[in-house]
Amino acid sequence: MLSQSSPVSYFHIKQKFIGQILIDAGLVAQPQLDLALANQHMPIYNHLRLGEIFTLRGWVSQKTLDFFVYRWPKLIVEVRKNGRKIKLGQCLYEADLISREQALIVLKRRKQTNENLYGLMLSYGYLREKTLYYFIGNLYPQTQAKRKLRTLKKFRKSHIIKDVAIRSDQKETFCLNY
Incomplete structure (x- = not known):
């Protein structure tokens, strides 16, 4: 979670790894992340990104993954930097949660x-x-x-x-x- 006083930029938010974001959000557990990371080194999975392994295994939907990769960092900046009010229910719906x-x-x-x-x-x-x-x-x-x-x-x-x-x-x- 970001503090109110820290400077917020899209770049700063974007730097957080998708695996850590999904763990922080309670959508995957550490053992799932560890398994997906190990899978990336296997020939059958080595061409896949981490999020693709999560969706392939059914741990998160593609829509949820896309939300956290593309939409979430921008939302955080809009809220923290620009003071935009976001409806939580709409956000949960957009994230396919x-x-x-x-x-x-x-x-x-x-x-x-x-x-x-x-x-x-x-x-x-x-x-x-x-x-x-x-x-x-x-x-x-x-x-x-x-x-x-x-x-x-x-x-x-x-x-x-x-x-x-x-x-x-x-x-x-x-x-x-x-």
Whole structure:
């Protein structure tokens, strides 16, 4: 996560390796990165880039990979340097981390219950906490991010959330209300 006081440039953001970005975002684990890096030295994979191995193995979608390679660095600069406000839900959709259907389900539930939107995404198992925290921490100024994270923590206290992998076809609810 970038601090508010550090100078931000597209070049600086672009220098972070895709494997580390995906780990930080909770989309792949260190053993997956290690395996993909080892695969790059095998004749069958040596012509592939790291991200291509991730997509080939089904760990991330091509759309997610493209988002983090091409769109994410520019978004960070827009937010940090230019103060542009980004809608988190739209960003998650662009990154192929939630589907339109999932967003509609969560929005409908929120309208009925007035519960925290992002907490509902977690409780339905659409996102991992680490992924959501990564986006919040990078797309919002520190004070706003802290406020959003506090709200999420309150939501967690009233719900049991099972941290599940992101699945666009997932239909089950992983939330038990107290």
